[in-house]
Amino acid sequence: MEKKPQESRQDLGRREGPPAARLLLAVALTNALLYLCLDRFFISPRQPPVDPRHCPHGHFRMGHMETCSPWLSCEALRAEVRPLKRVGEGAVKRVFLSEWKERKVALSRLTSLEMKDDFLHGLQMLKSLQSKYVVTLLGYCEDDNTILTEYHPLGSLSNLEEALNLSKYRHMNTWQHRLQLAIGYVGIINYLHHSPLGTLVMCDSNDLPKTLSQYLLTSNFSIVANDLDALPVVNHSSKAFVKCGHRELRGDFVAPEQLWPHGEDRPFHDDIMPSYDEKVDIWKIPDVSSFLLGHVEGSDMVRFHLFDIHKACKSQTPAERPTAQDILDTYQKVLNSLQDTVMSQTREML
Numbered sequence: 001m002e003k004k005p006q007e008s009r010q011d012l013g014r015r016e017g018p019p020a021a022r023l024l025l026a027v028a029l030t031n032a033l034l035y036l037c038l039d040r041f042f043i044s045p046r047q048p049p050v051d052p053r054h055c056p057h058g059h060f061r062m063g064h065m066e067t068c069s070p071w072l073s074c075e076a077l078r079a080e081v082r083p084l085k086r087v088g089e090g091a092v093k094r095v096f097l098s099e100w101k102e103r104k105v106a107l108s109r110l111t112s113l114e115m116k117d118d119f120l121h122g123l124q125m126l127k128s129l130q131s132k133y134v135v136t137l138l139g140y141c142e143d144d145n146t147i148l149t150e151y152h153p154l155g156s157l158s159n160l161e162e163a164l165n166l167s168k169y170r171h172m173n174t175w176q177h178r179l180q181l182a183i184g185y186v187g188i189i190n191y192l193h194h195s196p197l198g199t200l201v202m203c204d205s206n207d208l209p210k211t212l213s214q215y216l217l218t219s220n221f222s223i224v225a226n227d228l229d230a231l232p233v234v235n236h237s238s239k240a241f242v243k244c245g246h247r248e249l250r251g252d253f254v255a256p257e258q259l260w261p262h263g264e265d266r267p268f269h270d271d272i273m274p275s276y277d278e279k280v281d282i283w284k285i286p287d288v289s290s291f292l293l294g295h296v297e298g299s300d301m302v303r304f305h306l307f308d309i310h311k312a313c314k315s316q317t318p319a320e321r322p323t324a325q326d327i328l329d330t331y332q333k334v335l336n337s338l339q340d341t342v343m344s345q346t347r348e349m350l
């Protein structure tokens with residue numbers, strides 16, 4: 001038993017074979033090399049399972065930092081962070097491009113004390129959900145209502161077309177990279193639906209521009225979730241469902257179960273508005289993905305291949321919609337198979 005592996009290794013060494021076989025081997029090796037070279041021109045869908053840049057809880061690392069640093073305290077935030085200019089504002093936070101130790105960072109300040117609960121919820125989520133899916137937290141000060149995060153110069157996903165129009169990024173404006181962005185987006189939703197805190201719903205997303213504004217585009221063209229101020233938890237086993245806000249929602253961007261079900265004649269009352277689950281996020285995925293795919297050569301071909309899964313996302317019955325994981329698997333399959341098609345076409349041309 002023990003000898004077997006050794007025997008077969010010796011076997012291989014001894015076997016030299018006739019010249020024809022060696023020629024075949026050389027051809028196969030050349031092909032394999034060509035394959036590897038071709039592969040470099042396309043996006044590799046394989047990702048490492050663990051983030052090697054991971055820091056222990058309460059610590060961060062960004063850019064070219066060699067080691068992990070603890071989150072900045074109130075004292076450090078006050079003494080070391082210098083706001084430079086305002087780069088964004090929403091209902092809860094005013095965001096400033098700032099400087100910390102000659103690095104660019106983003107300082108968020110609470111806009112109004114009325115929003116403090118949302119602000120603290122968002123901070124709690126940022127602390128708990130630090131991962132490759134979420135913007136890096138650098139520090140916070142509850143007394144001053146400030147949060148410090150990694151700065152992403154491309155800003156939110158709303159700026160995607162402008163970013164892809166910059167000369168530096170124009171080569172990224174292909175269906176491959178755009179589908180990769182959609183995979184990143186669905187990956188974030190999948191993470192939130194299986195988060196360490198349970199199934200979280202991305203509530204602050206009642207229309208497309210609002211939804212896009214909650215995610216940031218990183219310099220290497222991936223997406224991170226940034227605004228986590230409204231992430232209620234669903235628990236199917238305890239029948240705990242959620243409502244995204246206390247006001248009436250309208251339009252077809254939100255899921256049908258988020259609309260007032262009792263007709264125009266009966267005025268909206270939050271008390272009798274039914275609650276719902278994370279499948280509201282699934283309903284919105286086709287619209288976000290379609291925005292991400294945009295209108296470049298190949299976008300419509302990708303849309304065609306995603307037609308069935310997107311149709312299932314728009315099922316009127318929430319339980320019939322696929323999970324984020326199902327969608328992720330389908331997107332990945334479509335990316336792989338379309339890339340294989342492109343590669344075999346390229347190979348035919350050679």
Ligand SMILES: Nc1ncnc2c1ncn2[C@@H]1O[C@H](COP(=O)(O)OP(=O)(O)OP(=O)(O)O)[C@@H](O)[C@H]1O
Binds near residue numbers: 091151213214229
């Ligand atoms: N780290 C960052 N780097 C670059 N831009 C950022 C960063 N954080 C926020 N911004 C910009 O500021 C905008 C508002 O940020 P954010 O969504 O956190 O505010 P908010 O008040 O919580 O929004 P909402 O109205 O959705 O509650 C973002 O859409 C983005 O354009």
Ligand SMILES: *[C@@H]1O[C@H](CO)[C@@H](O)[C@H](O)[C@H]1NC(C)=O
Binds near residue numbers: 064219220
């Ligand atoms: C993303 O870009 C940063 C620099 O902005 C770099 O340090 C990091 O390694 C990149 N990450 C990946 C996954 O390429």
Ligand SMILES: *[C@@H]1O[C@H](CO)[C@@H](O)[C@H](O)[C@H]1NC(C)=O
Binds near residue numbers: 161162165
């Ligand atoms: C893209 O950039 C060019 C200039 O380089 C500009 O004329 C054009 O309006 C831009 N388009 C968009 C969509 O931003």
Ligand SMILES: *[C@@H]1O[C@H](CO)[C@@H](O)[C@H](O)[C@H]1NC(C)=O
Binds near residue numbers: 197236
């Ligand atoms: C969901 O509810 C069940 C039953 O009440 C409980 O045991 C479980 O811990 C809850 N899960 C989460 C993630 O809160």
Ligand SMILES: [Mg+2]
Binds near residue numbers: 090213214227
């Ligand atoms: Mg926001």
